[in-house]
Amino acid sequence: MKLDGIAVFVAVAEAGSISEAARRLRIAKSVASDRLVELERSLGATLVHRSTRKLSLTEDGVAFLERASAALRELDAAAADLAERRGTLAGPLRLSAPVSFTRLHLGPALYPFLRAHPSIELTLDLDDRRIDAQAEGYDGVIRHGPMHDSRLVAWRLARSRRLLVAAPDYLARHGSPDSLAALNGHRGIFYTHRGIADWRFVMPGRTVQVRAQVGLRVNNGEVMRDAAVAGLGIALLPMFLAGAAIRAGSLQVVEVGAVTEEEFIYIAHPEGRRPSAKLRTLADCLRAAFGNPPYWESGLGAPSPAA
Incomplete structure (x- = not known):
């Protein structure tokens, strides 16, 4: 067995495809495929089911994967330890x-x-x-x-920290909510990876979930911030995204008497x-x-x- 063949097999098992495994290992797909075939030949076992749709591990592949992964981790750790000894x-x-x-x-x-x-x-x-x-x-x-x-x-x-924020123009047009209940009447800008159920706030002894009207759903935080600056609604944003806009005055913190979960x-x-x-x-x-x-x-x- 060669270590580069074992590395390809583990990468294929993790990635689910030879092409993705090759990309991670920075080798050509044909090289990855040849190394996998050579490993199977040396073991006398088929490790991977190949089809036009996807790859899956055989029973032998599943059995071999755990120890192969552990062996590679140990070798990586050994090399790292030597590097650390040299500072x-x-x-x-x-x-x-x-x-x-x-x-x-x-x-x-x-x-x-x-x-x-x-x-x-x-x-x-x-x-x-x-x-x-x-x-x-x-x-x-x-x-x-x-x-x-x-x-x-x-x-x-x-x-x-996450705070509710909105553009001064939006608050001037729609009013500034001063309670959790008042948020229900406002348009919200939501991060799709969390969904509209993300607006959860901590009150004494309980957690309150608020569902505002959907103004925009998007899977990027900077677009959320920019949409809030454009006056499209209220957004619940982390300070690493909203801090500069708050200091510049293009966003205003909306105080509703509650904070979000830590x-x-x-x-x-x-x-x-x-x-x-x-x-x-x-x-x-x-x-x-x-x-x-x-x-x-x-x-x-x-x-x-x-x-």
């Missing part, structure tokens, strides 16, 4: 992160980290959907919001997988870059208490 952070690091947060904040924080550790080979995939870090082969995922996936171990990087910017890795020194060092660098409280909340004051 160097090196090797591949594959992350998933949200689009708008990366463009506005994560990217500027990452660039100094990569300059300081030029031997790290970072692959950064931008995607706002919820990622299965284990199945999709990520070393870590960076997200904002609550933690729901118990298969992930999360490290907090910064708090992520959320965070976090980096998470699959449970049961030892996080590398690269990931731990990156987390420390990001915490320092974002600050506590995070710099994007500067000048916005403390959260309003629940009524």
